[in-house]
Amino acid sequence: MKMKKGALFLSLMMVVVLSVMVMVPMVSADETTTDMQVQEKITNEWQESHKFKVTQTTISTYKDGVYETITIYSGNGLKEKLGIENFIVVRKIPLESQDAEKFGIIESNPKISKKESYEVFTTATDPPRILRSYPQWIYEKDIWGNYHQLNEPTNMIWKYSTLTDVRNEIWIDHDWYHVMVPYEDTYYIYDGGWRADYGLADDPFRLSGGYHIRLWELSDGDVIGAAHQDSSFPHHAVGFENAENLIAGFFQDPDDSAWRVYPNLEYLGNQVSSPYNNGYATMTYV
Ligand SMILES: [Ca+2]
Numbered sequence: 657m658k659m660k661k662g663a664l665f666l667s668l669m670m671v672v673v674l675s676v677m678v679m680v681p682m683v684s685a686d687e688t689t690t691d692m693q694v695q696e697k698i699t700n701e702w703q704e705s706h707k708f709k710v711t712q713t714t715i716s717t718y719k720d721g722v723y724e725t726i727t728i729y730s731g732n733g734l735k736e737k738l739g740i741e742n743f744i745v746v747r748k749i750p751l752e753s754q755d756a757e758k759f760g761i762i763e764s765n766p767k768i769s770k771k772e773s774y775e776v777f778t779t780a781t782d783p784p785r786i787l788r789s790y791p792q793w794i795y796e797k798d799i800w801g802n803y804h805q806l807n808e809p810t811n812m813i814w815k816y817s818t819l820t821d822v823r824n825e826i827w828i829d830h831d832w833y834h835v836m837v838p839y840e841d842t843y844y845i846y847d848g849g850w851r852a853d854y855g856l857a858d859d860p861f862r863l864s865g866g867y868h869i870r871l872w873e874l875s876d877g878d879v880i881g882a883a884h885q886d887s888s889f890p891h892h893a894v895g896f897e898n899a900e901n902l903i904a905g906f907f908q909d910p911d912d913s914a915w916r917v918y919p920n921l922e923y924l925g926n927q928v929s930s931p932y933n934n935g936y937a938t939m940t941y942v
């Protein structure tokens with residue numbers, strides 16, 4: 657009787673093993689798509705659960721050669737779900753009086769504007785979920801160390817490279833400048849830890865606009881960048897794809913035999929309607 661039970665068990669095991677052997681190839685064929693879809697669902701759910709309706713109050717002042725903006729975001733969801741009472745960022749940018757005049761900025765009482773919008777916020781210990789180890793969005797940090805997601809996507813990846821090699825191709829070969837505080841804000845990505853950007857631009861001040869990229873070296877050794885075209889002062893992004901294409905060209909010069917550039921190869925799921933970003937990053941291999 658015992659033998660019979662054992663034989664039955666073995667037969668059942670054989671059926672299970674054979675079924676798994678038949679099933680495995682079918683599962684493998686769909687695995688990449690399924691895994692990507694699962695990852696995208698997780699990242700989208702994280703985005704939705706961190707999106708809050710907020711009132712944004714901006715106070716701008718120009719005094720003694722400094723243009724200062726104080727931006728305050730507040731909202732019930734932000735307070736109840738994340739415990740953030742107010743998200744405040746202060747920017748102070750040096751601005752010569754003749755330049756201020758050119759942009760119609762005059763020394764006067766503070767200018768106050770208010771608007772309502774839906775924005776993504778998080779605390780330092782509740783980082784965003786990311787697709788295939790690539791951060792999709794960049795963040796600004798407030799005075800208490802909380803993060804606000806900007807509508808600025810990452811759009812360039814250098815596989816197996818280093819920040820130094822990528823930077824050298826841009827600022828040495830194409831005469832760009834390293835830009836930093838106070839002329840430039842520091843922005844962050846999350847990659848196992850919050851990392852500050854290294855900024856490069858075709859003009860350090862870009863009063864009349866220009867091109868700008870922020871770079872981060874990732875923990876796995878790749879380099880990721882967020883490239884955009886800036887408006888005139890005060891800056892905001894007016895182009896993504898054009899900046900991505902321009903900088904991709906820096907790695908396709910006649911002497912660039914070491915780099916292989918594949919425009920819009922990697923899907924990052926970070927589409928933006930205006931200015932347009934197609935959600936695919938240019939991938940460059942070394
Ligand atoms: Ca080059």
Ligand SMILES: [Ca+2]
Nearest residue numbers: 920934936937
């Ligand atoms: Ca793109």
